[in-house]
Amino acid sequence: MPKPLPIVEFLKLPEGGDPYLEGQRCGSCGAIFLGERTTCSSCGKSDQFSATKLSNQGELYVYSIVHRSFPGIEVPYVSAIVDLEGGGTVKGNLINIDPDPEKVKMGMPVEVVYQIAPRKDADGNEYMTYYFQPRA
Numbered sequence: 274m275p276k277p278l279p280i281v282e283f284l285k286l287p288e289g290g291d292p293y294l295e296g297q298r299c300g301s302c303g304a305i306f307l308g309e310r311t312t313c314s315s316c317g318k319s320d321q322f323s324a325t326k327l328s329n330q331g332e333l334y335v336y337s338i339v340h341r342s343f344p345g346i347e348v349p350y351v352s353a354i355v356d357l358e359g360g361g362t363v364k365g366n367l368i369n370i371d372p373d374p375e376k377v378k379m380g381m382p383v384e385v386v387y388q389i390a391p392r393k394d395a396d397g398n399e400y401m402t403y404y405f406q407p408r409a
């Protein structure tokens with residue numbers, strides 16, 4: 274079976290290891306960003322970044338319940354922004370919870386889970402994607 278491809282470049286799939294999210298840590302001020310960049314928007318220094326493995330645990334920072342989306346996307350779902358422990362802010366969908374403002378709480382503990390994306394691309398490639406779910 275061919276290996277799934279990461280759905281975003283900051284999702285890493287190590288050979289024989291568990292998937293994880295990777296951030297870029299500024300060596301000057303310690304700020305963490307997702308994705309490649311050359312200049313730190315926190316301290317303004319350039320070329321100080323090194324890759325760092327991010328935590329799979331975090332807290333829900335903000336969310337919105339999405340009721341309309343593209344054809345074929347099941348709604349409603351919860352679009353969330355999560356602050357990871359140790360740094361890094363990641364956007365993704367919150368699953369395994371009712372899309373109900375009574376149930377979804379700001380600051381609630383969540384974890385990152387990795388799953389094969391429901392759809393393949395035109396070439397039949399599978400993609401590994403990530404979601405958030407409430408921490409047990």
Ligand SMILES: [Zn+2]
Nearest residue numbers: 299302313316
């Ligand atoms: Zn910095």
